[in-house]
Amino acid sequence: MTDELPSSRRPLAALAGTTSGEPEALARPEVSFEFFPPKTEKMEEILWASVKRLEPLGPRFVSVTYGAGGSTRERTHATVARILRETSLVPAAHLTCVGSSRAEVDEVARGYWQAGVRHIVALRGDPPAGADGYEPHPEGYAYAADLVSGLKRVGDFEISVAAFPETHPEAASPAADLDNLKRKIDAGASRAITQYFFDAEIYLEFVARARKAGITVPIVPGILPVTNFAQVVKFSAMCGATVPDWLARLFEGLDGDTETRKLVAATVAAEQCRALRAAGVNEFHFYTLNRADLSYAISHILGIRPQEAGPREEGKDAGGETGG
Numbered sequence: 001m002t003d004e005l006p007s008s009r010r011p012l013a014a015l016a017g018t019t020s021g022e023p024e025a026l027a028r029p030e031v032s033f034e035f036f037p038p039k040t041e042k043m044e045e046i047l048w049a050s051v052k053r054l055e056p057l058g059p060r061f062v063s064v065t066y067g068a069g070g071s072t073r074e075r076t077h078a079t080v081a082r083i084l085r086e087t088s089l090v091p092a093a094h095l096t097c098v099g100s101s102r103a104e105v106d107e108v109a110r111g112y113w114q115a116g117v118r119h120i121v122a123l124r125g126d127p128p129a130g131a132d133g134y135e136p137h138p139e140g141y142a143y144a145a146d147l148v149s150g151l152k153r154v155g156d157f158e159i160s161v162a163a164f165p166e167t168h169p170e171a172a173s174p175a176a177d178l179d180n181l182k183r184k185i186d187a188g189a190s191r192a193i194t195q196y197f198f199d200a201e202i203y204l205e206f207v208a209r210a211r212k213a214g215i216t217v218p219i220v221p222g223i224l225p226v227t228n229f230a231q232v233v234k235f236s237a238m239c240g241a242t243v244p245d246w247l248a249r250l251f252e253g254l255d256g257d258t259e260t261r262k263l264v265a266a267t268v269a270a271e272q273c274r275a276l277r278a279a280g281v282n283e284f285h286f287y288t289l290n291r292a293d294l295s296y297a298i299s300h301i302l303g304i305r306p307q308e309a310g311p312r313e314e315g316k317d318a319g320g321e322t323g324g
């Protein structure tokens with residue numbers, strides 16, 4: 001029965017790539033997971049339980065964010081180093097331009113290279129809380145494109161950058177923002193990861209515009225499973241992501257009901273991934289907020305199953321000798 005429906009209408013079978021006659025693009029998708037460095041011992045425990053839970057899914061990489069204004073420099077480094085030491089995962093360290101000179105940023109990058117980290121998510125960064133807008137450091141990298149060039153001088157890192165399907169809020173125009181993305185790719189980035197969005201069309205239209213502008217690298221959709229709707233509304237206002245009315249309606253009356261919120265969140269994210277899969281998308285980046293359950297469930301629905309331990313070992317670099 002499901003085989004008679006167009007792929008965009010086939011519900012979960014299409015999502016898992018299990019119906020006959022699916023396009024090749026529906027092979028097992030690739031996923032990556034994003035974490036933030038923990039502040040307390042309790043948060044550290046939660047993070048590591050999540051890392052261990054998601055590890056067997058064999059993500060392409062896991063990334064660790066860098067706090068606003070570089071505030072988590074040591075914690076980001078420590079988290080990335082522990083991932084390298086204690087797991088089979090390939091870590092990607094986020095790095096930003098904010099509040100540091102070029103020499104300081106280069107030093108952090110060299111430290112990563114020497115530790116064996118080969119993937120950096122290069123960002124301009126947001127100003128620290130309370131600051132009045134973004135001001136480049138007088139001796140710093142002004143924008144992410146400059147940072148990408150600088151990183152390539154330090155070592156031949158794999159570099160991912162941010163992309164904004166709904167346009168970055170400070171951009172002069174959507175076209176100027178796309179030009180900026182192109183500059184980041186031309187400077188050496190090989191993947192863009194998007195800000196989260198909730199309507200698949202927003203992403204698909206953005207990718208179409210990017211392709212037209214000559215951007216050919218993978219543009220991986222950033223998926224945010226919504227666990228705290230009020231917080232998402234607040235954050236979306238700052239980062240320029242639209243929170244659709246239908247999403248607000250789905251979370252109506254659930255403020256005190258964590259369990260139902262989780263079920264709704266998983267359903268929303270799974271449906272979003274289904275629509276993207278139906279359009280041929282084969283790679284997803286999950287903003288886990290250090291919780292494994294939703295990202296694990298959605299990955300499972302996408303057809304991803306635990307793998308034998310260790311298949312990613314060969315993707316890791318021992319490092320230590322070849323600092324750029």
Ligand SMILES: Cc1cc2nc3c(=O)[nH]c(=O)nc-3n(C[C@H](O)[C@H](O)[C@H](O)COP(=O)(O)OP(=O)(O)OC[C@H]3O[C@@H](n4cnc5c(N)ncnc54)[C@H](O)[C@@H]3O)c2cc1C
Pocket residue numbers: 064065066067068069094095096121122123124125126142143144145161162163168169170171172176177180184193194195196222
């Ligand atoms: C996947 C992802 C991960 C993130 N991780 C982190 C993190 O770990 N830590 C953190 O602090 N933040 C993080 N952020 C947030 C990010 O730092 C902010 O969104 C920031 O405001 C923009 O970063 P960017 O790298 O896109 O900046 P840029 O690419 O430098 O662009 C910033 C703005 O400047 C404009 N612009 C660029 N170049 C020029 C120019 N020459 N002249 C004029 N305007 C210009 C762009 O159009 C855009 O509006 C992340 C965002 C995403 C999507």
